[in-house]
Amino acid sequence: MRRHWQKKPLLVSQAIPQFAPPVLRAELFALAAEEAVESRLVQLVKGAWKLRHGPFARRALPALQQPDWTLLVQGVDLHNDAVHALMQQFRFVPEARLDDLMISYASNGGGVGPHFDSYDVFLLQAHGKRRWRIGRQKDLSLREDIPLKVLANFEPEEEFVLEPGDMLYLPPRYAHDGIAEGECMTYSIGFRAPARAELAQELLARLAEDAADDDNISLYRDAGQAAVAQPAAIPLALQDFAREALSRALAHPLVLERALGEYLTEPKASVWFEPGDAGVMLEGVRLDRRSRMMYDAQHIFINGESYRAAGRDATLMRRLADDRRLAARDLVRASDDALELLSSWCDAGWAHVWTE
Numbered sequence: 280m281r282r283h284w285q286k287k288p289l290l291v292s293q294a295i296p297q298f299a300p301p302v303l304r305a306e307l308f309a310l311a312a313e314e315a316v317e318s319r320l321v322q323l324v325k326g327a328w329k330l331r332h333g334p335f336a337r338r339a340l341p342a343l344q345q346p347d348w349t350l351l352v353q354g355v356d357l358h359n360d361a362v363h364a365l366m367q368q369f370r371f372v373p374e375a376r377l378d379d380l381m382i383s384y385a386s387n388g389g390g391v392g393p394h395f396d397s398y399d400v401f402l403l404q405a406h407g408k409r410r411w412r413i414g415r416q417k418d419l420s421l422r423e424d425i426p427l428k429v430l431a432n433f434e435p436e437e438e439f440v441l442e443p444g445d446m447l448y449l450p451p452r453y454a455h456d457g458i459a460e461g462e463c464m465t466y467s468i469g470f471r472a473p474a475r476a477e478l479a480q481e482l483l484a485r486l487a488e489d490a491a492d493d494d495n496i497s498l499y500r501d502a503g504q505a506a507v508a509q510p511a512a513i514p515l516a517l518q519d520f521a522r523e524a525l526s527r528a529l530a531h532p533l534v535l536e537r538a539l540g541e542y543l544t545e546p547k548a549s550v551w552f553e554p555g556d557a558g559v560m561l562e563g564v565r566l567d568r569r570s571r572m573m574y575d576a577q578h579i580f581i582n583g584e585s586y587r588a589a590g591r592d593a594t595l596m597r598r599l600a601d602d603r604r605l606a607a608r609d610l611v612r613a614s615d616d617a618l619e620l621l622s623s624w625c626d627a628g629w630a631h632v633w634t635e
């Protein structure tokens with residue numbers, strides 16, 4: 280983290296020795312056929328780039344022997360427990376920054392063209408070989424004639440051939456081009472970083488909701504208002520009142536922290552939970568792979584909801600968020616309220632009964 284994170288690439292030979300990828304070709308193709316799964320097909324046909332969006336029936340994919348195509352399947356961690364578990368190995372980075380695990384399948388020669396991404400990425404080679412060319416790239420202009428974000432003037436500086444278990448870390452905006460040498464699968468562990476403007480928009484919308492719920496109506500008063508000759512001019516005192524209204528909404532203790540935690544743990548739009556195993560207690564629990572759970576000094580957040588927590592229960596819930604599971608022995612000292620909450624999360628399918 281100190282030397283490379285957000286700074287410079289890192290090649291890790293045999294990051295995972297004897298890596299046995301949890302999802303292979305047939306399962307990936309099956310995922311790409313599903314409506315709820317985001318997938319893309321990138322193909323180079325007679326020198327022309329083509330992009331199509333899934334879902335793809337198996338027969339809609341090119342033949343395996345046909346060169347130069349790539350199938351990309353997004354968010355596989357939401358659909359497969361073993362892939363979710365693999366992604367947990369990257370939680371040396373705060374979970375608030377983790378996004379998803381994408382898997383690509385490429386036939387010989389396949390790739391998505393030289394490009395850069397806005398976010399950090401770990402490219403873990405899962406099957407076969409891929410030749411990566413990378414560069415710092417000052418000129419980020421893109422080709423305008425094609426449906427993909429491909430650099431117009433890629434200037435690679437380094438080249439590596441990755442084999443299964445090898446991994447390449449790239450910081451944001453580092454140019455790269457990976458070309459399959461034979462049949463190839465690459466797992467991309469992707470990150471997210473909120474954009475300042477988007478965060479302001481999200482948080483202000485949540486603060487606005489809180490403000491709307493505030494029953495304490497205090498109207499603007501202007502007992503000191505003099506008669507005016509320019510009636511269209513907005514009074515300065517009204518501008519001050521507006522500014523104060525906003526700063527009061529923000530100054531409410533913990534509103535910002537709460538809104539941020541709720542926003543960061545909001546499930547992705549495609550996620551739904553199946554109501555599940557009711558009646559946990561005194562057995563352990565584990566979070567569903569789709570659940571997002573985080574905390575700050577005063578709150579516990581799960582799937583867009585927040586709870587104030589303190590004392591022993593807070594310690595327990597933080598442990599659940601960090602480890603994503605609690606054993607039966609951890610629950611012995613939990614309060615009735617905490618147990619009830621865990622049980623309601625199990626009902627909702629956010630967590631499941633778990634025995635060691």
Ligand code: SIN
Nearest residue numbers: 349383390391465467
């Ligand atoms: C791929 O796996 O083919 C593309 C991954 C990337 O370049 O970000």
Ligand code: CO
Nearest residue numbers: 394395396455
């Ligand atoms: Co990329």
